[in-house]
Amino acid sequence: MDKARSDAYYIAFEKLVDSMTDHVSFSRDAVVSALKELCSILRIAKGVTEFYVSTAHEIAGDGEVLCDYDNGMGDTVVSKRRVVSKSGAVIKGTLYSSSKDKPLDDDEIRRADLVMRTVLSFVSRNRLSRAIVEMGYHDERGFRNHRAYVRFLEKLSAADELGGMVAAQFNLRRFNLINQDIGRHYGDIVMMNYYKLVDAAVSPSGGTVCRLGGDNFVTVFRKEHLSTVLEIFDGVPVSYDEAGTKHIYVSARSGLYEIPEDIIWEGEGTIMDKIIFASNAAKRSGESTIIFYDAKMINMRDKMMRVQSLFPEALRRGEFRAFYQPKVDISTGLIVGAEALCRWFHNGRLVPPNDFIPIFEQSTDICKLDMYMLEAVCRDIRRWLDSGRNAVRISVNFSRKNLVDIELTSHIIAILEKYSVPHDLIEVELTETTTDVEFRDLKRIVSSLQLAGICTSVDDFGMGYSSLNLIREIPWNVLKIDRCFLPAENDGDSSVTSLMYRYVVSMARAIGLECITEGVETMKQVDVLRDNNCMIAQGFFFDKPLPVEEFENRLDMMYYHIK
Ligand code: C2E
Ligand code: MG
Ligand code: MG
Numbered sequence: 001m002d003k004a005r006s007d008a009y010y011i012a013f014e015k016l017v018d019s020m021t022d023h024v025s026f027s028r029d030a031v032v033s034a035l036k037e038l039c040s041i042l043r044i045a046k047g048v049t050e051f052y053v054s055t056a057h058e059i060a061g062d063g064e065v066l067c068d069y070d071n072g073m074g075d076t077v078v079s080k081r082r083v084v085s086k087s088g089a090v091i092k093g094t095l096y097s098s099s100k101d102k103p104l105d106d107d108e109i110r111r112a113d114l115v116m117r118t119v120l121s122f123v124s125r126n127r128l129s130r131a132i133v134e135m136g137y138h139d140e141r142g143f144r145n146h147r148a149y150v151r152f153l154e155k156l157s158a159a160d161e162l163g164g165m166v167a168a169q170f171n172l173r174r175f176n177l178i179n180q181d182i183g184r185h186y187g188d189i190v191m192m193n194y195y196k197l198v199d200a201a202v203s204p205s206g207g208t209v210c211r212l213g214g215d216n217f218v219t220v221f222r223k224e225h226l227s228t229v230l231e232i233f234d235g236v237p238v239s240y241d242e243a244g245t246k247h248i249y250v251s252a253r254s255g256l257y258e259i260p261e262d263i264i265w266e267g268e269g270t271i272m273d274k275i276i277f278a279s280n281a282a283k284r285s286g287e288s289t290i291i292f293y294d295a296k297m298i299n300m301r302d303k304m305m306r307v308q309s310l311f312p313e314a315l316r317r318g319e320f321r322a323f324y325q326p327k328v329d330i331s332t333g334l335i336v337g338a339e340a341l342c343r344w345f346h347n348g349r350l351v352p353p354n355d356f357i358p359i360f361e362q363s364t365d366i367c368k369l370d371m372y373m374l375e376a377v378c379r380d381i382r383r384w385l386d387s388g389r390n391a392v393r394i395s396v397n398f399s400r401k402n403l404v405d406i407e408l409t410s411h412i413i414a415i416l417e418k419y420s421v422p423h424d425l426i427e428v429e430l431t432e433t434t435t436d437v438e439f440r441d442l443k444r445i446v447s448s449l450q451l452a453g454i455c456t457s458v459d460d461f462g463m464g465y466s467s468l469n470l471i472r473e474i475p476w477n478v479l480k481i482d483r484c485f486l487p488a489e490n491d492g493d494s495s496v497t498s499l500m501y502r503y504v505v506s507m508a509r510a511i512g513l514e515c516i517t518e519g520v521e522t523m524k525q526v527d528v529l530r531d532n533n534c535m536i537a538q539g540f541f542f543d544k545p546l547p548v549e550e551f552e553n554r555l556d557m558m559y560y561h562i563k
Contacts, residue, residue: 012037046074046096073098091124143211163261169275170254172215186240255279257293323545337393341545366399378419395427403441409448427455483519
């Protein structure tokens with residue numbers, strides 16, 4: 001190589017190194033231009049570099065081919081190199097000359113090889129650091145992760161594009177059942193394909209979807225795609241075999257937040273807190289599966305937190321009282337029992353149970369309240385017995401939250417013993433269950449109460465998803481039929497409600513369950529009960545839940561006069 005070419009080579013090589021190491025204003029074009037110059041000086045017709053994440057990717061031909069220079073004449077391989085990095089990535093380089101040109105001499109080949117080694121080390125470092133960055137934003141199964149979501153939101157905020165977007169957290173509905181149905185392997189494919197459906201709907205116009213873990217995802221997208229995304233959440237068939245012929249229906253529960261134009265980004269909580277709050281509300285809610293975050297929810301949350309924080313002090317100060325609603329034998333008018341219902345006297349106001357029971361049910365506070373109520377009832381019964389009053393069986397509501405307490409029965413017995421209350425004067429009301437685990441706990445608890453001679457009743461039967469297994473497999477004493485089962489005045493004898501009511505009562509009686517109907521408000525309804533052989537009633541027709549003194553008057557009276 002003559003001196004002029006050699007000098008030109010050194011100058012071009014320096015340009016290449018400078019352009020590769022210019023971290024401040026790195027330009028791919030500058031690198032490519034220096035390479036072109038070097039190739040022409042060294043009579044290289046074509047230079048190819050390839051990058052594969054792993055050797056498996058290399059075998060499968062699944063990588064990136066960066067053809068940095070090609071003058072269309074390259075047909076003879078001059079030099080070939082293959083480097084495997086510590087992390088298993090493969091970087092390959094191949095240089096070609098033209099058979100129409102004079103063959104390269106050793107000096108040219110040596111210099112060309114040096115250029116290639118420099119390029120390969122640059123590409124490998126560059127690609128690997130990108131791969132590492134990529135890995136940081138993806139989870140082990142290739143889903144974009146939480147970090148990717150936060151970075152995406154940050155970028156939107158920096159570009160002033162966050163306002164007017166919609167953010168959402170969503171959870172695949174009954175995904176454990178999907179896994180059970182088709183197996184975990186196909187379940188994974190379903191999850192990926194559902195993610196891809198959302199991705200295809202939101203990504204092209206500047207949105208994204210990421211996985212938080214399990215079957216929980218987050219997304220953010222432009223408002224104009226809301227209806228498309230909601231359709232996907234509502235339910236779509238998702239394929240799970242390679243051929244795309246087998247499908248399963250997948251839907252999602254979601255909490256959404258329409259980001260206001262004047263949003264101020266104060267870290268990820270600005271968005272995450274709201275969508276998690278709304279999606280928790282969607283999870284709790286029985287029917288609605290799509291909930292939009294709004295300021296009212298915050299008021300609700302504030303109210304919930306206020307009520308929760310008042311609980312310990314209210315309990316200590318004895319603000320909760322037992323009210324009693326009589327249960328009446330409609331054939332005789334005799335008071336045969338009563339249900340204890342909680343009332344909260346707070347700041348001179350009477351708070352109804354629907355305003356606090358659901359809130360206490362969010363934590364184990366409800367269990368403390370139930371035990372407190374049982375104790376208040378036992379204290380009242382003890383007083384009635386001591387004063388020679390006619391005591392009747394009192395039922396006490398126990399939230400399903402108590403079911404996890406393995407010692408529940410012994411805790412109940414301990415309170416009865418403390419006031420020497422005969423076990424047959426207490427009835428425990430429990431509602432239907434929704435899960436298998438709860439069902440097992442319910443069965444265990446009802447059976448042990450039974451052994452202890454304490455009555456049990458299924459409360460609100462017919463209101464949830466009542467299952468006949470519930471009454472077949474669990475040894476209850478009483479079936480409390482919810483008022484929604486009670487035929488309305490305009491229901492004819494052969495209406496579905498009338499027929500169901502009749503059969504539920506006769507079935508309960510046939511298997512030896514006591515049967516009581518709740519929410520009896522009119523004489524006509526008393527007649528319906530009588531016609532259907534349900535002889536015990538509870539409801540406003542007789543009395544509302546009464547303060548203990550008034551209930552004691554009813555006990556003394558013993559009877560209601562029914563026409
Ligand atoms: P529940 O156990 O089904 O109690 C019956 C509810 O129906 C009571 O509402 C009662 O006042 C109401 N009711 C009775 N007769 C009639 C009627 O003729 N018409 C109508 N429309 N309603 C009638 P309340 O007292 O507001 O209690 C609501 C719910 O709160 C109870 O439903 C029960 O689930 C819960 N609850 C009340 N006290 C306690 C408690 O100490 N512990 C637990 N865990 N839950 C309680
Ligand atoms: Mg009840
Ligand atoms: Mg009830």
